[in-house]
Amino acid sequence: MSLATDAPAIEAREVNKHFGGTVALKNASFSCQPGSIHALIGENGAGKSTLIKIFSGVVAPDSGLLLINGQASTIHSPADAARQGIVPVFQELSLMPQLTVAQNIFIMNPPRNRLGLINSKALAQKTLQFFSELRFEHIDPNALVSELPLAQRQLVEIAKALSRNPRVLILDEGTSALSIHDVQLVFQVIRRLRDEGRSVIFISHRMSEVDQIADTLTIFRDGKDVGAFPMGSVRRDEMVQLMIGRKLEQVFPPKLKELPQQTVPVLEVQHLGWEHVLHDINFTMNKGEIVGLGGLDGQGQGELLFALFGLLRGLRGEICVDGQPKQISGPAAASNAGINLALIPEDRKTEGLILPMSVGDNTTLSTIDRIARFGLIDRKREQASIQRTIDRMQIKTPSSRLPARNLSGGNQQKLVIGKWLLTEAKIYLLHDPTRGIDVGTKQEIYQLMRQLANGGAGILFFSTELSELVGMCDRVLVLYEGQIFRELKEEEITEENIVSAALGLEYTNSAERTVSLSGTTHS
Amino acid sequence: MTSANIATSLFPTRSPLRSFFRRNFRVVLVYVILLVLLSINIRLNERFFTPPVITSTFNQSMTLVFAGMAQTSVVVSGGIDLSVGPIISLANSLASAVFVDSAVGIIGTVVLVLAVGALCGCINGIIVVYGRLQPIIVTLATASVYSGLALFLRPRPGGFVPRPYGDLLTTRISTLVQPWFSEQSLANTVVDYIPASAVLLLIVLLFVWTPFRRSRLGLWVYGVGSNQGAAYMSGVDVNRTKIAAYAMSGIFAAIAGLFLTAQTLSGDATKGGVFTLQSIAVVVLGGTSLFGGSGGVAGTIAGACVLPVIRSILFFGRIDPLQQPLWEGLVILLAVAAGSTRTFTIKNRLDILR
Numbered sequence: 001m002s003l004a005t006d007a008p009a010i011e012a013r014e015v016n017k018h019f020g021g022t023v024a025l026k027n028a029s030f031s032c033q034p035g036s037i038h039a040l041i042g043e044n045g046a047g048k049s050t051l052i053k054i055f056s057g058v059v060a061p062d063s064g065l066l067l068i069n070g071q072a073s074t075i076h077s078p079a080d081a082a083r084q085g086i087v088p089v090f091q092e093l094s095l096m097p098q099l100t101v102a103q104n105i106f107i108m109n110p111p112r113n114r115l116g117l118i119n120s121k122a123l124a125q126k127t128l129q130f131f132s133e134l135r136f137e138h139i140d141p142n143a144l145v146s147e148l149p150l151a152q153r154q155l156v157e158i159a160k161a162l163s164r165n166p167r168v169l170i171l172d173e174g175t176s177a178l179s180i181h182d183v184q185l186v187f188q189v190i191r192r193l194r195d196e197g198r199s200v201i202f203i204s205h206r207m208s209e210v211d212q213i214a215d216t217l218t219i220f221r222d223g224k225d226v227g228a229f230p231m232g233s234v235r236r237d238e239m240v241q242l243m244i245g246r247k248l249e250q251v252f253p254p255k256l257k258e259l260p261q262q263t264v265p266v267l268e269v270q271h272l273g274w275e276h277v278l279h280d281i282n283f284t285m286n287k288g289e290i291v292g293l294g295g296l297d298g299q300g301q302g303e304l305l306f307a308l309f310g311l312l313r314g315l316r317g318e319i320c321v322d323g324q325p326k327q328i329s330g331p332a333a334a335s336n337a338g339i340n341l342a343l344i345p346e347d348r349k350t351e352g353l354i355l356p357m358s359v360g361d362n363t364t365l366s367t368i369d370r371i372a373r374f375g376l377i378d379r380k381r382e383q384a385s386i387q388r389t390i391d392r393m394q395i396k397t398p399s400s401r402l403p404a405r406n407l408s409g410g411n412q413q414k415l416v417i418g419k420w421l422l423t424e425a426k427i428y429l430l431h432d433p434t435r436g437i438d439v440g441t442k443q444e445i446y447q448l449m450r451q452l453a454n455g456g457a458g459i460l461f462f463s464t465e466l467s468e469l470v471g472m473c474d475r476v477l478v479l480y481e482g483q484i485f486r487e488l489k490e491e492e493i494t495e496e497n498i499v500s501a502a503l504g505l506e507y508t509n510s511a512e513r514t515v516s517l518s519g520t521t522h523s
Numbered sequence: 524m525t526s527a528n529i530a531t532s533l534f535p536t537r538s539p540l541r542s543f544f545r546r547n548f549r550v551v552l553v554y555v556i557l558l559v560l561l562s563i564n565i566r567l568n569e570r571f572f573t574p575p576v577i578t579s580t581f582n583q584s585m586t587l588v589f590a591g592m593a594q595t596s597v598v599v600s601g602g603i604d605l606s607v608g609p610i611i612s613l614a615n616s617l618a619s620a621v622f623v624d625s626a627v628g629i630i631g632t633v634v635l636v637l638a639v640g641a642l643c644g645c646i647n648g649i650i651v652v653y654g655r656l657q658p659i660i661v662t663l664a665t666a667s668v669y670s671g672l673a674l675f676l677r678p679r680p681g682g683f684v685p686r687p688y689g690d691l692l693t694t695r696i697s698t699l700v701q702p703w704f705s706e707q708s709l710a711n712t713v714v715d716y717i718p719a720s721a722v723l724l725l726i727v728l729l730f731v732w733t734p735f736r737r738s739r740l741g742l743w744v745y746g747v748g749s750n751q752g753a754a755y756m757s758g759v760d761v762n763r764t765k766i767a768a769y770a771m772s773g774i775f776a777a778i779a780g781l782f783l784t785a786q787t788l789s790g791d792a793t794k795g796g797v798f799t800l801q802s803i804a805v806v807v808l809g810g811t812s813l814f815g816g817s818g819g820v821a822g823t824i825a826g827a828c829v830l831p832v833i834r835s836i837l838f839f840g841r842i843d844p845l846q847q848p849l850w851e852g853l854v855i856l857l858a859v860a861a862g863s864t865r866t867f868t869i870k871n872r873l874d875i876l877r
Contacts, residue, residue, distance in 0.1 A: 058756075079758035094756040096749035098816035099742070107746055108758050110739060117737040144546070160757070275870055311872045330872055351873070 007070030009034040009199040010055060010086065010168050015064030017050055024050040025061070026223045032168065032216075035197045037190060039210045039231070042220030042243055043410070043438035048203055051220070052172050055201075056088040057081035085167030089157050089174040097146035102127035104145055105160045134159060135185055150177045150346070151297050158186055162193075169193060170201045175209060176436040179297030179464070180499070187213050205438055206465060207236065219243055240439055251443070252471035253450040256288065264323040266458040267427050269308070271317035277303045279482045281317070285427070285458040290449060292473030293462035294498045300482040301462045302346065305429045308460070309343040310334045321427070335366060335423050342425035344416055344433050352416035353404045360386040360400035362415055367422045389418040394444065410441035417445065421452075428452060428459045434468065446472060466495045480504045549810025549862045550822040556858050557825045560832045567839035574695055574711075578718040582693050582786055583831040585720045586611070587801055589779035591809065591823040592732065593772040594802035600768035601748035601815030602651065602658035607776045607802045609669035610643050611795030614780025616673040619682025619790020629688050637777045643669055644773020648766030666799065673792035682790035692785035694719050720782070724824070727778060732820055735771055744768045748815025801830065808858055829858065 011031035017024045025047045032038040042048050053059045054066070057075040066073050068084055075081045081088070095104050102123045103110070111122040127141035136159055139152050148156065154177045161169060169190065175183050190200045190213065204210055210217070211231070218228040219242045226242050227234075234242075265284035272281040278300045285291050293301045306312050308319060310328035318325050321339050328334050334341040345351035353362050363386045364371055371381045386400050393414040397407055404415060413433060420428070430449070434442045449472060453459050463469050469476050476488040478501035486501040544551060565571045571580075590607050597604040614636045622632050643665070650661045691699070696717040697709035709715055735741045743764040746754040755761045783794060803813075808826030811818025833854050837847050 078756050079760075082758050088756075090756070094750070094753040096746045096753050096757075096816065098749040099746055103742055103746070104757075107742060107754070110742060112739065115734070116739075117734065118739065118742060142542075306871065306873070313870045313872065 006033070008032055008067065009036075009069060010201075011067040011070075012051060012054065012061075013065040013067065015051070015054065015061045015066070017054065017059065017061050023223055025054075027064075028220070028224050030218055030225055030228075031067075032199045032201055034167075034199055035194055036216055037194050037200045037202055037214050038216045038218065039202045039204070039214035040218050040220065041203070041205075041207075041210060041239070043440050046220040046243070046438075047223040048220050049172060050223075052088060052170050052201070052203070055081065055086055055168070055170060057086075082164055082166075085165075086170070087161045087164045087166035087168070088170040088172060089161045090172050095145045095153060095157060095160070098144060100142050100144055101139060101148070101156050102141040104156060105130070105163050108164070130163060131159065134162065134189055149298055151179060151182055154178055155182060155186070158189075162189065166193075166198065168199045168201065170203075172203045173205070173436045175204055175206070177464075181296065183209065205434075205436060205442075207239075207439075208467070211236075221245055243439060251446075253447050255290075255472075256453075256474050265320075266322060267308075267460070268320040268323070269317070270320070272304075272307060272319065273316035274303060274307055274312050274314065277482050278307065281482075281484055283477055283484060283487070285460060287426075287456045287458055288453050289474050290453050290459045290461055290472055292469040292476035292493075293460065293479060294466070294469050294476050295479035295485075295502045297464070299479040299502075301479050302431060303482075304479070305343060305431050305460065305462060308334075308427075308429055309341060335425070340423070340426040341429060342420035342423055342427070343429045344420060344431060346431040346435070348409075348412050348416050353412055355405040356403050358401050359390070359395070359397050359404050359407065359415060362404045363389045363400070363419050364422065366419055385422055389415075389422060392421070393418040393448075410437040413437050414441065414444070417448065426457055428457055430459065430461045430463075432462055432464055435464065466498055469493070469498060470495055478502055547810070550819075550825075552862055553809055553822050553825045553829070553858070556861070557829055557832065560829060560836065560854075564832055564836050564839070567836060574697070574715045577716055578693070578695050578720075580831060580835065581718040581720045583834075584828045585724065586779050586783045586786065587798060587805060587830060588724060588824050588827040589727070589775050589782060590798040590802040591805040591827040592727075592820050593775035593779060594806045595809070595811055595818065595820050595823045596735070596744070596771040596775065597658070597768050598803075598806050598811055598813060599748045599815055599818055600744045600765055601751060602765065602768065603662065603803070603813070604644075604647065604769065604772045605659060605662040605799055606643065606647060606666035606669055607772065607779075608795045608797060608799035609666045609673065610640055610773055610776035611780040611783060611798050612673040612792050613643065613669045613676070613795070614640055614777045615784045615787075615794055616677035616682070616790045616792045618781060618784045619684055620676050622683050622685055622688070624683075624685040629685060633781060636781055637774060640773040640775075640777025640780070641770050642773065644770040644776070645766060647773070648769030651769065652762045652765050670792070670796070673795070677790045677792045680789060680791040680793075684784055684788045684790070686788070689785045689788045692719055692723055692782060696722060723782070727775075728820070731774070731778075736819065740764065740767055745816055748817075750816070804855060805830065808855065810862060829854075 008031035013029050014027045015025050015029070016027060028047055028051060030040070030051060040048050040051070050059065054061050055075065057077045057080050066075065073084065075084065075086070099107070105127055106123060110118045111126055113119050124141045131137055131139060131141065136155055139148070139155060145153055145156060154174065158171070158174055171190070175186055178186065193200055202210070202214055214231050216228065217231050217239070219226050219239065221243060266287050267285040269281055269283050273279050281304060293304065295301055303312065307315055308328070310330045310333055319328065320326065326339055328339060328341070331343070333339065334343070349355060354365070360382070364382055367385070368377065371378055371385060389395070390397070390400060395407070395411050395414050395418065397411065404412060407415065417433065434445055449459055449461070461473060470493050473493060476493050476498060477484050478486045478488065478498055480502065481504070485504060488497055488501070570576055590611060593607045594604055617639060618632055618636050621635065622628065647662055647665050650656060650665070651658050654661065695715060696719055697712070697715040699719060700714065701709055743754065743759050744767065746757070746759055747761050747764050751761050779798065780795060784790065787794065805826035806823055807813065808829060809818065809822025809824070811822060830851070833851050834847065837850055842850060
C-alpha cells in the first residue's frame with residue numbers, strides 16, 4: 001500500500017458526540033503523527049476521554065470523520081480497534097481479577113497445543129519472557145490479578161496493551177497509580193515504541209510527566225481542541241491558561257507562617273505497628289497543620305491511613321486523639337463524635353462513592369443519622385445539606401438526583417470530599433485525593449485543604465505527587481519500609497529531600513540519584 | 524540468566540503448595556468435610572466398603588454431580604441457570620419416549636438427548652444475551668417451558684428404557700468386563716470396587732469438562748465471569764462466550780437426565796425438578812463463588828457427594844425420616860460457614876467486603 005509517509009497515524013476531524021443532553025465533543029479535531037508521543041491534556045470533562053473512547057471503538061461519534069493512516073475509517077468495537085492497531089489503556093482498570101496475570105495478558109491468543117488446549121506452562125513462560133523485555137520482572141505471571149497491588153495491576157494493564165502490538169497506544173491516565181520508578185520503566189517502553197515509528201497518545205494530569213515524555217501537545221477545553229503545539233513551544237502557565245480558560249493566579253495556597261505550638265496534639269501516634277508492614281511509627285499532628293506522607297510506592301503510607309481509620313486488625317501501639325487513647329474499631333467508630341476522623345479513600349469509584357446511587361444520597365451517606373429524626377430522614381434538612389455541599393464544592397451536576405456515575409472524575413472526587421466535610425471531622429486522612437483529576441479541580445482541593453486546616457482541622461495528606469507535598473505541607477513524614485525515615489520541616493521540604501529520603505538515602509550524595517530517578521521534575 | 528532462573532530468583536517466598544491452598548481453600552475444605560462424613564458413615568455401616576454399597580452410593584450421587592457441573596459452567600460465567608432441573612426432566616422424558624432396544628437405537632437416543640440439552644442451553648443463553656435480561660428470570664421462565672415440554676412428552680410416568688442401557692451405566696465394571704475374563708472371577712478384586720458410573724464421570728471429565736476448561740473458550744468464560752467489561756475491552760466476544768456457557772450447562776444437564784433414566788429405568792417428567800436448587804447448593808458447597816470468575820467442578824463433585832452421604836448417615840443413624848431435611852440443612856449450613864472461617868484471619872477489614 002502506498003501511503004503518504006506524513007499521513008497521521010490517527011486523526012479525528014470535526015467530531016461531535018453528545019450523551020443525552022450533555023455535549024461531550026463539539027467539532028473536535030485531533031491528529032497524531034507516526035513516531036510521536038502526543039500528549040492530550042485538559043480539565044476533566046473537556047472531552048479527552050470521549051475522544052479516546054471513539055478511537056478505541058467503545059463509543060461511536062454522532063458525526064465527523066475518523067482517519068487511520070490518512071484513510072477514512074470506522075471503528076466498531078474494541079476488538080475492531082485492536083485489529084486496526086489501536087490499543088487503549090484505560091483509567092478504569094480493565095483486568096479480570098480472578099484470572100492470573102498471564103491469562104489476562106494473553107487472553108486473546110494463549111499458546112495452545114495440537115488439541116487446542118491452553119498450555120499453562122508455555123503461557124507463563126511467554127509472559128515471563130515478555131516481562132523481561134519490558135523490565136517488568138518484578139511481577140509474577142502466575143499471580144492472580146486480585147492478589148497484586150494497584151501499581152502492579154496498572155503495569156499489567158500496560159503490558160497487556162503492549163502485547164497486542166499496537167500501532168497507536170493510548171495511555172489514558174495509565175500512569176496515575178505508578179511510583180516514580182515504575183513511571184520511568186513505562187517511559188522507556190513508550191520511547192522505544194516511538195523510535196519504532198509507532199504513536200503514543202498520552203493523557204496525564206501529572207504535568208511533569210507530560211513535560212518529560214511528550215513531543216507534541218494538544219489541549220482540549222469544553223469538548224473542543226483549543227491548540228496543538230510542539231512540546232516546549234508554550235510555557236507552562238500558558239498551557240494551564242488554555243486548559244482552564246482563565247489565568248492561574250497561584251498554584252498553592254500560603255502555608256502556615258510558623259508551626260503551631262500546642263500542648264495537646266489533635267492526633268498522636270505512638271509505636272504503631274501492623275503485621276510486617278508498619279513498624280514503630282511515632283508522630284504527632286496539631287490542629288491547623290497539614291502533614292504530608294511521602295515515600296516510594298508501597299512503603300506503608302496507605303496502611304498507615306487505614307490503621308488510623310480502624311480498618312486494620314491486630315494493631316500494635318497507641319493512637320491518641322486530643323490526648324485521649326482511642327480504640328478505633330472501624331469507619332463507623334472513626335467518624336463518631338469523640339474521634340471524628342474522615343478518610344478520603346484512594347479509589348473514589350469503589351471506596352469513595354456508591355456509583356449507581358444519586359449524587360444527593362451519596363452526599364449524606366455518612367451523616368444520614370444526624371439528619372434523621374426517629375429513624376426517618378428529614379427530607380428538608382437532607383436537601384439543605386445536599387445543596388450546601390454542591391454549592392460549597394462547586395460540583396457540576398444538572399441535578400442531585402442523577403447517579404454519581406454520571407459525574408466526571410474531578411466532580412466525583414469533590415463529592416467524596418464534600419460527603420466527609422458534612423461530618424465536621426477534626427482529622428482528615430487524605431489518600432492521594434488529586435489522583436487523576438484536572439488542574440482546576442486540584443486548585444480547588446488545595447484551597448479547601450488549607451481552609452479546613454485554618455478552621456482547626458488536622459490533615460494527614462498522602463500524595464504520590466512530589467510537587468503537592470512540597471507545595472501543600474507544613475511538615476512531611478517520609479516513609480521507608482514501613483517506618484518514618486525522616487521528618488522534613490519548612491525549608492527542608494524540597495523534592496530532592498523527599499526523594500532521597502524515600503530511597504532511604506542520607507542527606508549527603510543524594511543529588512545525583514535524585515536527578516536520574518525523578519527526571520526533569522518541575523516545581 | 525534464563526527466564527526460568529529469573530522466576531525462581533524473584534519469587535522465592537511464593538511456595539506453590541501454599542499458594543495452591545490459599546487459592547483452593549474451599550475446595551480442599553469440601554473434600555475434608557466429605558472424608559469426615561464418609562468416616563462417620565463407615566462407622567455406622569460396616570458394610571459400606573463392599574462393592575454393591577459403593578456402587579449404589581455412586582449411583583445415588585451421580586445425577587446431582589452432573590447437575591452440579593451444569594450449574595458450575597454457568598455460575599463461573601457470572602450467570603445462574605434455574606432450568607437445570609427441568610432440562611433433566613426433559614432429557615429423561617424424551618429418552619423414555621424415543622428409546623429403541625438396539626445398539627443403534629440407544630446411541631441415537633443418547634445423541635438426540637444431548638443435542639436437545641445443548642439446544643435448551645443455547646436458547647437460555649441467547650435470550651439472556653440478546654434480550655439483555657437477568658439470567659435468573661430468563662431461566663425461571665424457560666424452566667417452566669422445558670417442564671411443560673417434558674410433561675407433554677410424558678404426561679404419566681412410564682415409557683420404555685432398554686435394560687442393557689440401564690445396566691451399562693449403573694452396574695460395576697467387573698460385571699461389564701467379566702465376559703473377557705472367562706477363566707478367572709473378578710469378584711472381590713480391585714475392579715469389583717469400581718462402579719460404571721465412576722468411569723462415566725471420568726469420561727465426562729476427560730472428554731467434556733477438561734477440553735472446555737482448558738480451551739480458550741473456557742478461559743473466556745472465566746474471564747467474562749470475573750469482569751465482563753474487562754473481557755469485552757480485551758476483545759473477547761462476550762455474547763458468544765455466555766451462550767457457550769449456557770450450552771455447556773444444557774449438555775451437562777442432559778447427561779444428568781440420561782443418567783437418571785438409566786438409574787430409574789423409566790421416564791418421569793417431575794423427577795428432575797429437585798435438582799435445580801440442589802445444584803446451586805452443591806456449587807456453593809464446592810467453593811465456587813456465585814459472583815462468577817472462580818471455582819470449578821473439582822469442588823462441585825465433592826459437594827454433590829456430600830448430600831447422599833448425609834442421607835446415608837441419617838438413615839443408618841436411625842434418625843426419624845421426617846427430621847431428615849432439618850439435619851441436611853444444618854449440615855449444609857455448617858459446611859458453608861466453615862468455608863468462611865478464613866475471614867477471621869483477614870487483617871484488613873476492607874478486604875472482608877471485597
